[in-house]
Amino acid sequence: xxxxxxxxxxxxxxxxxxxxxxxxxxxxxxxxxxxxxxxxxxxxxxxxxxxxxxxxxxxxxxxxxxxxxxxxxxxxxxxxxxxxxxxxxxxxxxxxxxxxxxxxxxxxxxxxxxxxxxxxxxxxxxxxxxxxxxxxxxxxxxxxxxxxxxxxxxxxxxxxxxxxxxxxxxxxxxxxxxxxxxxxxxxxxxxxxxxxxxxxxxxxxxxxxxxxxxxxxxxxxxxxxxxxxxxxxxxxxxxxxxxxxxxxxxxxxxxxxxxxxxxxxxxxxxxxxxxxxxxxxxxxxxxxxxxxxxxxxxxx
Amino acid sequence: xxxxxxxxxxxxxxxxxxxxxxxxxxxxxxxxxxxxxxxxxxxxxxxxxxxxxxxxxxxxxxxxxxxxxxxxxxxxxxxxxxxxxxxxxxxxxxxxxxxxxxxxxxxxxxxxxxxxxxxxxxxxxxxxxxxxxxxxxxxxxxxxxxxxxxxxxxxxxxxxxxxxxxxxxxxxxxxxxxxxxxxxxxxxxxxxxxxxxxxxxxxxxxxxxxxxxxxxxxxxxxxxxxxxxxxxxxxxxxxxxxxxxxxxxxxxxxxxxxxxxxxxxxxxxxxxxxxxxx
Numbered sequence: 001x002x003x004x005x006x007x008x009x010x011x012x013x014x015x016x017x018x019x020x021x022x023x024x025x026x027x028x029x030x031x032x033x034x035x036x037x038x039x040x041x042x043x044x045x046x047x048x049x050x051x052x053x054x055x056x057x058x059x060x061x062x063x064x065x066x067x068x069x070x071x072x073x074x075x076x077x078x079x080x081x082x083x084x085x086x087x088x089x090x091x092x093x094x095x096x097x098x099x100x101x102x103x104x105x106x107x108x109x110x111x112x113x114x115x116x117x118x119x120x121x122x123x124x125x126x127x128x129x130x131x132x133x134x135x136x137x138x139x140x141x142x143x144x145x146x147x148x149x150x151x152x153x154x155x156x157x158x159x160x161x162x163x164x165x166x167x168x169x170x171x172x173x174x175x176x177x178x179x180x181x182x183x184x185x186x187x188x189x190x191x192x193x194x195x196x197x198x199x200x201x202x203x204x205x206x207x208x209x210x211x212x213x214x215x216x217x218x219x220x221x222x223x224x225x226x227x228x229x230x231x232x233x234x235x236x237x238x239x240x241x242x243x244x245x246x247x248x249x250x251x252x253x254x255x256x257x258x259x260x261x262x263x264x265x266x267x268x269x270x271x272x273x274x275x276x277x278x279x280x281x282x283x284x285x286x287x288x289x290x291x292x293x294x295x296x297x298x299x300x
Numbered sequence: 301x302x303x304x305x306x307x308x309x310x311x312x313x314x315x316x317x318x319x320x321x322x323x324x325x326x327x328x329x330x331x332x333x334x335x336x337x338x339x340x341x342x343x344x345x346x347x348x349x350x351x352x353x354x355x356x357x358x359x360x361x362x363x364x365x366x367x368x369x370x371x372x373x374x375x376x377x378x379x380x381x382x383x384x385x386x387x388x389x390x391x392x393x394x395x396x397x398x399x400x401x402x403x404x405x406x407x408x409x410x411x412x413x414x415x416x417x418x419x420x421x422x423x424x425x426x427x428x429x430x431x432x433x434x435x436x437x438x439x440x441x442x443x444x445x446x447x448x449x450x451x452x453x454x455x456x457x458x459x460x461x462x463x464x465x466x467x468x469x470x471x472x473x474x475x476x477x478x479x480x481x482x483x484x485x486x487x488x489x490x491x492x493x494x495x496x497x498x499x500x501x502x503x504x505x506x507x508x509x510x511x512x513x514x515x516x517x518x519x520x521x522x523x524x525x526x527x528x529x530x531x532x533x534x535x536x537x538x539x540x541x542x543x544x545x546x547x548x549x550x551x552x553x554x555x556x557x558x559x560x561x562x563x564x565x566x567x568x569x570x571x572x573x574x575x576x577x578x
Contacts, residue, residue, distance in 0.1 A: 011478050012399035019392035019411060022448030026426065027414040033425035044428075095316050102317055108561075109320035112327065115560040115567070116553045117507045119525035123532070123549035124330040127542055135329045138346055167326065175568055228418050231509045231525075239532045257420050257510075264424050265514060277421045284418055 038275035043268045056275035066276065068251045069259040070283075072158055076255060077226035080162050084222050085215065088170050092177030093207065110171035118168065122235035125164045126151070129240075151240045154252035161232050161253060169225075173218050180214030181207070216295045220288060227284050230257040256280055334358065334546035341542040357543035358551070364544060367551060369520070370527040377442045377512070377523055378505040384447035385501045386494060393456030394482050398468060408457075415450045419510065427514050441515045442523070446505060452497050459493035460486060496566050503556055524552050 038056055042049040060066050095106050113121065128134050129150035137147040150160045184207065192202045233253050238246045247254035247262070260280065264273030329348065333341065334357050336350040361367060395401070396408055426445055427436070435441035463486065471481050487494070509525045516522060522530065528548060560567055 007399065007472075007478050009401070012395040012401040012404075015395035015399070015478075015482075016392040016407060019388045019448050019453060020407065022388060023411055023414055023450070026445050026448065027417065027422060030422035030425035030429065031417060033428070034421050037425065091316070091319070094312075098313060098316060102313055106316055106320040108564075109324045111560065111564070111567075112557060113323070115503060115556045117525055117556060119507075119509055119528050120549040120552040123528060123545055123552070124333075125326065127333065127540070127545055128326055128329060130540075130542075133341060133346065133542055135325070135348075167323065170323075224418075228420065230420075234513075235509070235525075235529050238529060260420055260423075261510070261514075265427075270424055270428075274424050277418075277424060280418060281421045285416065288416070 034274045034277055037271055038278050040271045042270045044270055045268070049271075052271070056271045057279075059272055060275055060279065065251060065254065065259060069247075069254040069256050072251075072254060073227060073229065073256040076158060076162060076165075076229055077223055079159075080165055080226045081219060081222045083162075083166055084170055084173055085218055087166070088173035088218065089177050089211070089215070091170075092174050092181060093203065095174075096178060096181050110174055112171075113168045114171045116168070118231045119235050121164065121168050122232060122239060125167075126236055126239040129160055151236070152249065154249045157237070157249065157253045161236055164236065165226075165229070165232055169222075173222065176218055177211070177214060180211050184210045212295065216291070220291050223287055223291065224284055227280070227287065228257055229255050230261065233258050234261075256283075330546050330550060334543055334550055336543045338541055338543055357541075357547035360544055361547045361551060365527065365531045365548060366519075367524075367527075367548070370522055370524045371555075373521060373527075374506055374523040374525075376439060378502050380439070380443045381446040381505040382498055382501045384443070385449045385452050386498055388448045389452030389456045389497060390487065390490065390494060391482070392453050393460050394486050396453070396457040397460035398463070398465070398486070411450050411453055415454075423510065423514060426511075430515055436515050437518045437521060439521070442512055442521065445511060446508070449497075449501065452501065455497055456490065456493055459490055463489050492566075492569075495563075496569055499559065499563055499566055502559070506556055528552060 037049075039051055039053060040049040041052045041055070091110070095103070098106065128136060131137060131147060131149055131152060134150065136150060140147050149156060151157055188206050188210070189202065192206055197205070233255050234246055237248055237253050241248050247258050256276065257280070260273050260276045263269050263276065332349055335353045335355065337352060337354050337356060340351060392411070396404065422445075430436045430441045430444075435444070467485060467489075468481055471485050476484065507525065508523075509529075512521075512523045512526045513529075516526065519527075519530075531548075532545070
């Protein structure tokens, strides 16, 4: 094909110019700046930003709270990703064949939480979790079980936040799995039926393998967003314990992004905050690469 | 397929309808509590449904918290962000999908690579940039980091690739310049994807919390999420008014839920389009 080009050489560049400018100024410049800042000491108030080498990174390494918040973040990520992937897959497979009014009802129930603003969700979940008035303790009381400090007991805080996140985000993964299921040709299932395959075998031998790209996408996106968890923890614990105890009780629900935010904007330690942000970047990168490798490895 | 008429099919259907209902319980509790009176929520024995229905909490909500102001702020920010994302994304996507030029692959990668970088990495320098430009505590500061979207460019590029080249060539032969081709051929033909991107961007922007929290400290500029959190933190974390908190959260969720109910089809398509292509 030898097409004559009907536009001037500069035209395509003009169309992409706004986007390129945007990403240069609001993505690449700050990324570079973040790396540079992580080698400096700065409290935002002074003009000088003395270069201190790797000292910020050493401080993080020795900081117990950093490790606690990293552990909390990883716990949050592992539990949420496992539960969300398994549940959304099971539900998508289960409701895939349901038609009519029931279909609309089921889907709306799972989709409304996704479109609700996270802070609004935290607002009313804080009350659902209330020790005295909350519905969970109301139900436990009716059944005759002892009530639970859903947020106030440090053993439960992070788990309660995970349950709320699961409730809010599950529908998103269900939609993706439903789309993945739709893309599997019916002929495969017909062939399986003719061969006398039962439901379990069909699921294990046909559905699951063919859903691998979809599952990969769900796992990777859930992991990435879980590692960046912030709003849930900030508003739910802020609402429950007041703004000076966000991430509490103690450090029970302190997660990495929250600790970055507090280090940079409450303690005004910009260098250390930037160093932790850089660390977070590499953690996310590492997880993404490992997962892509794992899933690709199975295909060969 | 007649499996739904069997007993097993019926049990199966009931199970999932029930499960979906369990998912709805928090919202049901939110709505019923918001219609209770404050006194009722202090009683020893609680019922799910209010003994006496009242809209007092909703009425009070507007005087307890400058909700209208916060709505306006959220609407302004989400509105400008959405329009800007649509503009930058469709323009860039037209080039990436339909033009041949030097450095196309690298520039496309240059943009897509930013999707890998979590916002927290750029947050601190962005805040410093905004402060240096005296844009913190301004609408510009709230909006600027959101006017471009790698996701949007990717989505629109994938979509515009499916528009037949012949259509564009025909238009060029008829003497349309590139701007006219873009606005009269490309844009109308990508309405479906554009609508999808618009809904997504609006929802995302409406929900965004960390950046507005960082870049504003003036009450005047608070968006709904930030305003709500500050309200609760300052106005008594100890004596919580249950019906009022529920009413405020309903009011905050209202716009996006309505948008969703009307545009459900596009919304689901948005997630599937990006989910599968991603």
